[in-house]
Amino acid sequence: MTSSASLSQLFWTRGDDSPVTHVERVPPRSGISVPWPAWAAPQFVDACRDHRIMSPWAHQATAGTLAFEGTNVVLATGTASGKSLGYQMPVLSRLLTDERATALYIAPAKALAADQLRAVAGFGLPGVRPATYDGDTAREEREWIRQNSRFILTNPDMVHHAILPGHERWAVFLRRLSYVVIDECHTYRGVFGSHVAHVIRRLRRAAARYGGRPTFVLASATSGDPADAASRLIGLPVTAVTEDASPRGGVTFALWEPPLQPAYPGSSAVPAPRSDLDDELPQVRRSALRETADLLTNAVVAGTRTLAFVRSRRGAEVVAAIARRQLDEAVPGLGDRVAAYRAGYLKEDRREIERALLSGELLGLASTNALELGVDLVGLDAVLICGYPGTRASLWQQAGRAGRAGGEALAVLIARDDPLDTYLVHHPAALFGRPVEATVLDPANPYVLGPQLCCAASEGPITEADLELFGGDPARAAVAGLTASGALRRRPSGWYWTHTGRPDVDLRGTGGAPIAVVEESTGRLLGTVDPESSHAMLHTGAVYLHQGVTFVVDNLDLEDAVALVHPEEPDWSTHARDVTDLSVVNVRSYVDAGPVGLFLGEVDVTNQVVSYQRRRIGSGEIIDTRPLDLPVRELRTVAVWFTVSPPALEAAGVEPPDFPGALHAAEHAAIGLLPLMATCDRWDIGGLSTANHADTEAPTVFVYDGHPGGAGFAERAYATAAEWLTATREAIASCGCETGCPSCVQSPKCGNGNNPLHKPGAISVLDAVLSALAIRS
Numbered sequence: 001m002t003s004s005a006s007l008s009q010l011f012w013t014r015g016d017d018s019p020v021t022h023v024e025r026v027p028p029r030s031g032i033s034v035p036w037p038a039w040a041a042p043q044f045v046d047a048c049r050d051h052r053i054m055s056p057w058a059h060q061a062t063a064g065t066l067a068f069e070g071t072n073v074v075l076a077t078g079t080a081s082g083k084s085l086g087y088q089m090p091v092l093s094r095l096l097t098d099e100r101a102t103a104l105y106i107a108p109a110k111a112l113a114a115d116q117l118r119a120v121a122g123f124g125l126p127g128v129r130p131a132t133y134d135g136d137t138a139r140e141e142r143e144w145i146r147q148n149s150r151f152i153l154t155n156p157d158m159v160h161h162a163i164l165p166g167h168e169r170w171a172v173f174l175r176r177l178s179y180v181v182i183d184e185c186h187t188y189r190g191v192f193g194s195h196v197a198h199v200i201r202r203l204r205r206a207a208a209r210y211g212g213r214p215t216f217v218l219a220s221a222t223s224g225d226p227a228d229a230a231s232r233l234i235g236l237p238v239t240a241v242t243e244d245a246s247p248r249g250g251v252t253f254a255l256w257e258p259p260l261q262p263a264y265p266g267s268s269a270v271p272a273p274r275s276d277l278d279d280e281l282p283q284v285r286r287s288a289l290r291e292t293a294d295l296l297t298n299a300v301v302a303g304t305r306t307l308a309f310v311r312s313r314r315g316a317e318v319v320a321a322i323a324r325r326q327l328d329e330a331v332p333g334l335g336d337r338v339a340a341y342r343a344g345y346l347k348e349d350r351r352e353i354e355r356a357l358l359s360g361e362l363l364g365l366a367s368t369n370a371l372e373l374g375v376d377l378v379g380l381d382a383v384l385i386c387g388y389p390g391t392r393a394s395l396w397q398q399a400g401r402a403g404r405a406g407g408e409a410l411a412v413l414i415a416r417d418d419p420l421d422t423y424l425v426h427h428p429a430a431l432f433g434r435p436v437e438a439t440v441l442d443p444a445n446p447y448v449l450g451p452q453l454c455c456a457a458s459e460g461p462i463t464e465a466d467l468e469l470f471g472g473d474p475a476r477a478a479v480a481g482l483t484a485s486g487a488l489r490r491r492p493s494g495w496y497w498t499h500t501g502r503p504d505v506d507l508r509g510t511g512g513a514p515i516a517v518v519e520e521s522t523g524r525l526l527g528t529v530d531p532e533s534s535h536a537m538l539h540t541g542a543v544y545l546h547q548g549v550t551f552v553v554d555n556l557d558l559e560d561a562v563a564l565v566h567p568e569e570p571d572w573s574t575h576a577r578d579v580t581d582l583s584v585v586n587v588r589s590y591v592d593a594g595p596v597g598l599f600l601g602e603v604d605v606t607n608q609v610v611s612y613q614r615r616r617i618g619s620g621e622i623i624d625t626r627p628l629d630l631p632v633r634e635l636r637t638v639a640v641w642f643t644v645s646p647p648a649l650e651a652a653g654v655e656p657p658d659f660p661g662a663l664h665a666a667e668h669a670a671i672g673l674l675p676l677m678a679t680c681d682r683w684d685i686g687g688l689s690t691a692n693h694a695d696t697e698a699p700t701v702f703v704y705d706g707h708p709g710g711a712g713f714a715e716r717a718y719a720t721a722a723e724w725l726t727a728t729r730e731a732i733a734s735c736g737c738e739t740g741c742p743s744c745v746q747s748p749k750c751g752n753g754n755n756p757l758h759k760p761g762a763i764s765v766l767d768a769v770l771s772a773l774a775i776r777s
């Protein structure tokens, strides 16, 4: 459509009080296409031409050639860069030239596998017989698929629960397995990713048993060090192809910080609207939702096809509703050209909305990130991102929806009240000047390794050679422990699973049954919550949000792992208060920087949710505090911590009475900024700060992985400590508030009601730590 200058004028005018903190221009790129590789099967090439794919982009051909030659490869390029063709080309060419070969395609979600099935079936290639194999596949079809399909599309849970336990039935398929495609492999992170890494190792072992040695082709969003992440995932060396040769339109990218509320500070005259309905703290700034709705309104008035990403479904609906109302006030009927989009829509509805937006019938769409995975919606004029989506990888994926070849487009990131958002809109180099973050997973986590070794043993005895496959020394230690506890039995031919049933292992959890959230009046299952978060989220009386609808918990029954709820929209929110205790089990590694120490080690965390506060929505006024009677939870995990000697703190300008508030504020912000370093979100991480800890005998801030055994986040924090804590300091210092707000040192998940917090003290604490670390290094 228009030039970027006129496009951006639609949205903002520059000035001193402009909410725009930075404008970055991403230049257009012309594509590099190459001839079809000589090895590509002629039938496949013809099928592509029928689909108007006349020749591949260079990165597709490079990745395809590596894979065809048997090299494990990860293709890590941007949204809409045609990664599918990069694996379809070698895999389908192989299936066409070797009529016995088989391939397995693994996607993190059923919808993706269904999309991929449609694409592969659409090529109409003889003898391939692609089929999805998931929880919805009928029993009678499964047998046929095992025996006839040569391209099976599934998900990791299905490989874990169905294919591997019944590997004998899959012997022929596994013997002929030439390729395993792992799509969207960047989604395998943290504890889930660590589980999937072992599922892949079990798959490799099962295939090898029948003589199969598949080549792995992985597709990833752009991510930091994709070869390393992919290699951790499959346990084999992987070559990365990252040079994106697809064409792209230019994009003007703006960072937007909603202004402070006029009433701030001091006055309570103006009631503050809430920036997001699942936000929990009183607002200091104009709400990001409202800013997004205003920008969407302007865009639609100007005839610009715009997609707004909003983090919650309710938020997306609010943005769409505000924009519709404003548009109808301007031009009656114009509001009809804006819609909301969310996960859970039927496929037909989704396709219809996509079609209407691409054709221009619909001009504005507010969506949750349900659109992020696999939906083919690109070539828009503008993308509004309400709140940092958590990773640069997601940010680029969302922004990548804007821009057509030869056209100009606009992307705007609107900061929410959050320390990471605040930091980013003031430090554009953290977004534009650096690669996307590494995908963190840790296959050596004993809480993952133990259960996975039990699964492996139940599929066939574990041999000495297998121990290398499952990670070497950590696997050896885990097997010894499982043998001692009686789960495995050592025999001359290996370690055997001693029970008759299968081990009960859930890839998406770390032990303990998830708590089912059930609507009492109807018996409807709304969803599940992992046991780690259940006490704080589902205690009796808690206000619980499910897909944007508000419920109140009537009873949390831990014995039966169920929370009974009823729909209600009270005008308060609830905030669990907890007591956390932490003891150091061991120190794995440390840095001695004089008055400052930096440590990585194992810790035992005990946590008890003891009460909850009810707070008035909008004002944040505390209505009351109610006691709870919940058991103590224990967690052994990995933590990073730093200590600062009291004299060093005083020298940095922190008075002893302010030690607790300064450390606590630094802890909150540090947790908020850790996602800058690793693909986690702040809900994956816990913290504890104290002016004197029994194990360290000093003022200490602990930040720990919230999952048993750790998921690699604390390790990552330790490895990048100087960068992480520098960003934390900057986030606090660059926030315009006076005494601390949700954009800097307040935390929505604080178990102490954000008390005490000392904002200037937190900056001093971090200065003391950073200067000591700098002197030492």
Ligand SMILES: [Zn+2]
Pocket (backbone or CB within 6 Å): 735, 736, 737, 738, 740, 741, 742, 743, 744, 745
């Ligand atoms: Zn602030």
Ligand SMILES: [Zn+2]
Pocket (backbone or CB within 6 Å): 664, 668, 747, 749, 750, 751, 752, 753, 754, 755
């Ligand atoms: Zn706190």
